Amino acid sequence: MNGLSSTAHLLIRIVKSALNQRNVFTLSFNFTLNFLPVIIWLSIFNNAGLIPIEIRPAIHSKIAFYSDVFMFGDWFHELKTQSTHFNPYFSYFVSLSFMFLFLIILPLSIWYYIYYIKKLNYNIIEWYDNYFHFNNTQKINPKKPKILILPFLIPLLAYIVLNLDHTFASQLESNFNKFKDITAWFSYVILHVTTPILTAVYLYVFHPAGTLKCFSFALGLQNIAGVFTHLLFPTASPWFTHLYGINDSEHVNYKQEGFAAGLIRVDNHLGTHLNTNGFHLSPIVFGAVPSLHSAIAFQCFLFLITRCGSLKHRFISTETAMPGGNLQGDLPLREIRRNDSNISTSSSSEEDDQQPFDDDDYDVEEDFLRTKENSQFIKLYVEDVTYSNRWYFRIFNKGLIPKLLVCSYIILQWWATMYLDHHYRFDLFVGMLYSLSSFLIINSTILQPRVLKNWIDMRMGKNTDVNNEARTMGMRVFQGTKIEWFFDPLA
Template sequence: MNVIYVLATFVKNMYNAGLNQRSLITLPFNFLLNFAPVFIWLSIFKHAGLIPTEIRPEIHSKFAFLADQFLFGDYWNELAVQLPKNGSKLVFWSFVSSSAFFLTLVCLPIAIWYYIYYVKHVNYNLVEWFSNVFHSPRDHKQQKPIHKSLRTIFIPFALPVFTFIVLNFDHFFAFQSDANFTKTKDLLAWFSYVILHLTAPILTAVYLYVFQPPGTMKCFGFALGLQNIAGVFTHLLIPMASPWFTHLYGINDTEHVNYTQEGFAAGLIRVDTHLGTHLNTKGFHMSPIVFGAVPSLHSAIAFQCFLFLLSRSTSLKHRFSNIRNLTVNNIDSSTLKLNEEDDEDDADNNAAGMFRPGDLEMEPLSTIESTDILNERSPSPSSSIFVSSSERSPSNSSSAVISNDGHKKSLQFVQLYEEDTEFTNKWVFKMINKGLVPKLCAISYIILQWWATMYLDHHYRFDLFIGVLYAMVSFIIINWFVLQPKVLKSWIHLRLGNKVDTRNEARTFGMRVFCGTKMEWFFDPLA
């Protein structure tokens, strides 16, 4: 009976937490709204075949092939096969040009990073405005200056060279030869290219919904939709051929370069043979966009999942521990950027300190307490949010704020629960304490997906790289204009007690489900 009661209680909590003051009518509406851009993309893709062929643009059947060889290197000597007259010279020049491209991907981001953090002296993470709130280390003695933080350097500055290296690494194992094809590899590639392609975005959305502030999943849905809509329009306006087309017909083919050409499942035909089906073969024959190689939306979708999992997964810092000696050295020295236009909730704020552009110097974040420096990006720098500690809960997590006179004033996160350290220090939680599970899943998935796409002969490295660029641009737009200033800042206001939590949004979905239990801390991004 106890098991039945626990299960019934869990289901009830899931139901109530999912609705969260919504009805069964508004909940599906919110879901449709969150993923509306994705549905728009799917609709455009499905009906692309209705566009009259006479008004469609010219198909560029050679461009992706040549761009792949000269930007990433001709390791398979394909130039010699497709263009035998000048093949040997072209192979040599492909390595010269790919080396220059690699150096560009190294030097240009370094130059931009140096300009931002050493010339302009920006003292916050441009991508993660609240990095020191969600990602600060447990021991602040280990905290590095913002411009030297691995998180600041990797996203976005190291991502281009990371992509170049991993794509060439995967390319080495995706050689198109019968000797390289095995049943195990075929099924693994199919699992990644088809199954994970469909389920990974759903699993990422579930993770964001359960573990992250309300609104984060919506941002993910909009980022996916934005990149995919841009991608499908690129497919329609600048059609390019996939590698299977070149390997099947040759680089100089003109007979099959037309809009009546049927799609081809390429390496997935081998999977149909293994499974005894024709699903993949028939599915690709019916594709409404055959020459939609660049950008690779398989790559873009996988990389968007990668970006959100890496940027949002946080480590567990025992910020709300009920054992004092675990928190004395963990006072949250967070660089908060809490400037926004006044709204109905801000009327209750009391002035404890106001900050202007240039108030903070470049220094290690461990020496800076919670401050308002969003003014540096605000279109109206004079508009500032005032931080008050007079209305905080008496059992809040301690922090501080620097006022204009340089003195620290009390600032506390609202403590919604107390962490039982005897429970949270168990070995099973220590394994995932640093938030490595989502990160490892994200890295493994992107490496596997890129390999599978090339192994099945569906995309060049160039296609995958352009897909990464589409994902990065979409991520930066949504992150800069929605996620950071609207979602995360508003949520931090709730946890600081600056806003009344009328909608029960200070808790994540997981926190609402396990509210009042020992597991609530596990779903708190601030924990």
């Protein structure tokens, strides 16, 4: 009975925290407004077939193929297979030149200009890096991998990963098997739908109000730009080249039906025709560049990589937390006292129940200095280090799990699209660039100057927290409990 009561109490808190002084209609309206760009993209895509063929532009069936082999190298000797007059070795020279000039020299030149010529003194991607990811006193280091890689060297890393994925995505019959087919289908179809949803939930629960809206806007912006590119500059997928040949002109028309390519093998394994029938009805058949599968996956990657932080023990204090009520079964927050190099609680009996605290991982003097440095923040709670330092929290305290998951996903998704013969490396790379461009626009115009700045100001007491948005969704749900710190990106 107590368990049922606790569950009901938790559900009530979740609903109240989600509404956050709003009613159901206002919440629904805000949700629709925030995801309006995504809705617009879906509407354009679903109704693309209504555009009269007479006014649609010419289809470019060769551009994606040639761009792929010359930007990335003709590792599978496709130029010879398609009976072209180009030497495959020439593609290696062109691809290496492209990588060196445009993915190494140019980005590093921009990085050097920004940080050493213009002497920018903050992270161009994360303006409040010193709050969300480091201690306040830490100065910017332009050579720090995080600053150097994103956004300057991320295209180079994507280029390398795409080529590595490509080596495992050969279209030879000997490379196909049931396990690979199902794995590729799971990533291409299931994870393609669920990963943005899971990313949105994570951003909503663990990060400031407005972060989710920025994620939606970034997705919508890149996808709208992508679908307009498909309509104005249609290009053929690799399955078209492999099915009809690079020099085919008979099937290069808007009456051509879609093709499920490698997903047909999945239908054979599962005994269905869902994929085959679904792709036959696709309103945009010649929409290879950019790959929105790549763009959507990479947008999830960008938001998780930039927003996930590690535990900084910023709100360890001798003060007690603000009242907010406790979930049934949770112990109240206790006063933390410092006594030389040990941390003791107000009750010795409670101390016996706590996980042993490792003094090697904790320095009182450093903590005192950190507390002094961070005194500018309003303390909404007290982090109990004897609780937050337990092994099962340490797994999450570095913020590595979301990052590892999304890195694995983007690698898997890129491989799946090539293995299923739906996209070239070029398509995926361009999709990544669309995603990166959209992220940079939304990040620099909305997320950093409006959402995060306003939230930081509220946490510092500069702005009045009228709508209880100084706390994240998760903080509101667990307000006043020992786990509130877990949902605070500043903790």
